[in-house]
Amino acid sequence: MLAYLCHGAGFQPRPSQPAPSTSPASSPPYNIPSISSATTTHNPPGQAPIHGCHPSAITNIHFHDFPTPHFSNPLPDPNSDMKFPTQILPLLRASTLLRQPVYDLVQGISATVGRVVVVYDSMMPYVVQDVYNIPNAESYCFQSISAFSLYSFYWEATGKPVLPTEAEIVGQVPSMEGCFPPEFSEISKLQQNARNFNSGDLYNTSRVIEGLFVDLLAKEKTTGTEKNWAVGPFNPVSIPQRKDIDHISGKCMEWLDKQELNSVIFVSFGTTSSLSNEQISELALGLERSEQKFIWVLRDADKGDVFEGEVRRAPLPGKYEERVEGRGLIVRDWAPQLEILGHPSTGGFISHCGWNSCIESISMGVPIAAWPMHSDQPRNAVLITKVLRIGVEIKDWNRRDEVVSSREVEKGVRRLMASAEGDEIRKRAQELGDAVRKSVMKGGVSNMEMDDFIAHISR
Secondary structure (H helix, E strand, C coil), X not given: CEEEEECCCCCCCCCCCCCCCCCCCCCCCCCCCEEEEEECCCXXXXXXXXXXXXXXXXXXXXXXXXXXXXXXXXXXXXXXXCCCCHHHHHHHHHHHHHHHHHHHHHHHHHCCCCCEEEEEECCCHHHHHHHHHCCCEEEEEEECCCHHHHHHHHHHHXXXXXXXXXXXXXXXXXXXXXXXXXXXXXXXXXXXXXCCCCCCEEECCCHHXXXXXXXXXXXXXXXXXXXXXXXXXXXXXXCCCCCCCCHHHHHHHHHHHCCCCCCEEEEECCCCCCCCHHHHHHHHHHHHHHCXXXXXXXXXXXXXXXXXXXXXXXXXCCCHHHHCCCCEEEECCCCCHHHHHCCCCEEEEEECXXXXXXXXXXXXXXXXXXXXXXXXXXXXXXXXXHHCCCEEECCCHHHCCCCCCHHHHHHHHHHHHCCHHHHHHHXXXXXXXXHHHHHCCCCCHHHHHHHHHHHHHCC
């Protein structure tokens, strides 16, 4: 058997970083040869050590390059009312040109092995749809968003039927207005129409986080199958001692080492969204006035092609870094998010609520101050603040077109970091983090789900 991993042209790994030692979540003892494919442009950094994983975790993965489709490279627009990263839309369209190359590759592989298992992400069904014609091939969709958000999208798309009593909270999710541009809806429809061959679904979540919604997705056969496995989190759940770390990582970690337990709030909005200069100024003043310690990753969103074009350097208020010296650390480039979240001094996380960031924060037991930007993020914010109750809201999605004032930032930060309510939220987050870490250990629910999936494809 050979597993084939299709992540397409949109796969943009972070730059190579020193890799900590392996954890149960990042390097399971399965010896299945794998091929990982992307365009020639995006594969080289993917062959470097994956952030947070030991190099031995990818020694059995062989990378296959495809010719890079031509596409325009628009820059992120920090002043757009629509915070969805429209700069990636040309790249998503170009990825559809991989359909024939991917089919040719899988067909060639199928002649040499007993079974080919294709794992593709939820934005790649169009590319892998012809695998259906290969007798000894199976395909499994990797769902990269939360089961809660996925179920809420399904519920809305089916006319908002009466919800099960235990899932009534889904009725409180915000409107999808402002989440996606029309162009993305067209791409999404193209992908959904191509899902004619799906043997099951993999979720980057754990049943201890949202098992109810994983079960509801299976019961409703929302993707055409009841077979699903909640095998997450995929990120390492323990941070080993640091060795040979680079300058940026070292600066962050050394600064955190000097701070008190749970005293620092980490501020990062991921790699796809940009803040306007006005919003950056308000955020800066709010962090300053909160009188709480912080690490702020202040960088612009990734472009359609991360290797080309100038990078915007957003301005801060005059002498800001001098004013917050010793209490705030500004990072203008990539930062070791998992290591920062796993540091004992980190007690909170201002986040856009992208699912990767959410589950990394959950894994490390760190509560979230929710600031959703687009896509599934407003619904992930509901999961964090109302279902799991491990966070507070800073940005109200109903006021998404407004600038979040410095007063609102100050209030949200103080609520999470300097109040009895915040202490209770942090306690719940730590308890959930403990349960998630145990879930990937031997005998844990996520570990058993992974065992079950491997047994299924190895049958």
